[in-house]
Amino acid sequence: MPLIPEASPSPPLLVVLSGPSGVGKDAVLNELRRLDRPWHFAVTATTREMRPGERDGEDYIFIDTDTFARMRERDEFLECAEVYGRWYGVPRSQARDALRSGKDVFLKLDVQGAATIRQMAPEALLIFLIPPSLEDLHLRLRGRMTESDAELERRLLTAEEELAQVHHFDYRVVNPDGDLEQAAADIDAIIAAEKCRVSPRVVQLM
Ligand SMILES: Nc1nc2c(ncn2[C@@H]2O[C@H](COP(=O)(O)OP(=O)(O)O)[C@@H](O)[C@H]2O)c(=O)[nH]1
Ligand SMILES: Nc1ncnc2c1ncn2[C@@H]1O[C@H](COP(=O)(O)OP(=O)(O)O)[C@@H](O)[C@H]1O
Numbered sequence: 285m286p287l288i289p290e291a292s293p294s295p296p297l298l299v300v301l302s303g304p305s306g307v308g309k310d311a312v313l314n315e316l317r318r319l320d321r322p323w324h325f326a327v328t329a330t331t332r333e334m335r336p337g338e339r340d341g342e343d344y345i346f347i348d349t350d351t352f353a354r355m356r357e358r359d360e361f362l363e364c365a366e367v368y369g370r371w372y373g374v375p376r377s378q379a380r381d382a383l384r385s386g387k388d389v390f391l392k393l394d395v396q397g398a399a400t401i402r403q404m405a406p407e408a409l410l411i412f413l414i415p416p417s418l419e420d421l422h423l424r425l426r427g428r429m430t431e432s433d434a435e436l437e438r439r440l441l442t443a444e445e446e447l448a449q450v451h452h453f454d455y456r457v458v459n460p461d462g463d464l465e466q467a468a469a470d471i472d473a474i475i476a477a478e479k480c481r482v483s484p485r486v487v488q489l490m
Contacts, residue, residue: 294484297388297475298379298405302398303413304443305368306425308459308467309392310343312413315468316390321475324382325390329355332370335430345375362489363404365396368438372397380489388475395449402452407485409478411471412453418443420461 303309313325329345331352340346347355352371356364362380364373374391382389393401401408415421421443425436450456455474459467478485 290482293386294479294481295486296383296386297478297485298383298401298408298487298489299388299390299475300398300401300408300410301390301392301413301471302395302410302446302449302453303459304415304421304446305439306421306428306443307413307415308424308464309413311464312459312467312471313390313392315464316471319468319472321472322387323390324378324385324387326374326378326382326392328372328374328378328392329361330370330372332372363393363397363400365394365400367394367396368435368442376489383487383489395446395452398449399452405487405489407487409474409485410453410455411474412450412456413459413467414447414450414456416458416461 301309301313316323317325327341327343327345329347329352331347331349332344334340334344334346338344349371352373355361355375356373360375361373362376364371372394374393374397379389379391391397391401398410402410415424422440425431425439431439457467457470457474
């Protein structure tokens with residue numbers, strides 16, 4: 285029996301997850317990985333030092349500033365930005381190949397990266413993760429104990445500017461204190477709803 289065209293699977297989504305440092309992006313993404321959906325979580329490159337427990341090639345591709353500059357000159361990044369004094373970039377292959385394979389692709393980006401993707405691929409789905417309060421954000425960032433005092437201060441100062449960018453996003457999801465499963469469930473529901481759009485998002489990447 286011929287398939288009804290509207291019943292065919294919707295095209296893969298390019299999902300950008302942003303949010304201030306310490307809000308819980310990594311924690312929520314790890315929860316989303318456990319859902320075992322047909323999603324690809326892009327691994328981006330950074331010149332930031334590796335934190336204890338991070339794995340090269342899994343949490344990030346850790347490279348030095350010369351290598352980053354060379355990759356940038358060769359236009360190997362879909363997007364890149366200087367964030368909190370370090371460089372970060374999405375290798376083109378990380379997004380393009382996974383989309384072509386039909387997988388929804390998650391990019392964990394700062395607000396600059398989200399704005400670049402919005403320009404480059406207006407059909408991308410932009411989700412902003414927010415803390416219940418600035419106090420919660422400060423407690424989480426301090427509690428992670430991964431930044432020097434100076435770096436911590438820089439991230440906290442930047443957080444308010446980042447939070448003010450929420451109106452550029454399609455969805456905002458609260459990461460409730462002690463209940464990151466709820467934030468993951470909200471994002472899972474957003475993706476499921478987006479897959480039911482009558483006019484689906486069709487992402488074109490160069
Ligand atoms: N624009 C852009 N931002 C990125 C990229 N990879 C990571 N980031 C963002 O860079 C910021 C700093 O990341 P990180 O050093 O892991 O700090 P964290 O947010 O405190 O975990 C976060 O907002 C990330 O979402 C990238 O490829 N491009
Ligand atoms: N919903 C939550 N409630 C309480 N603590 C959280 C929650 N989500 C994340 N955390 C903690 O907050 C800190 C920052 O989380 P992380 O995922 O590193 O944030 P980001 O990737 O956005 O910088 C970590 O110690 C993490 O365990």
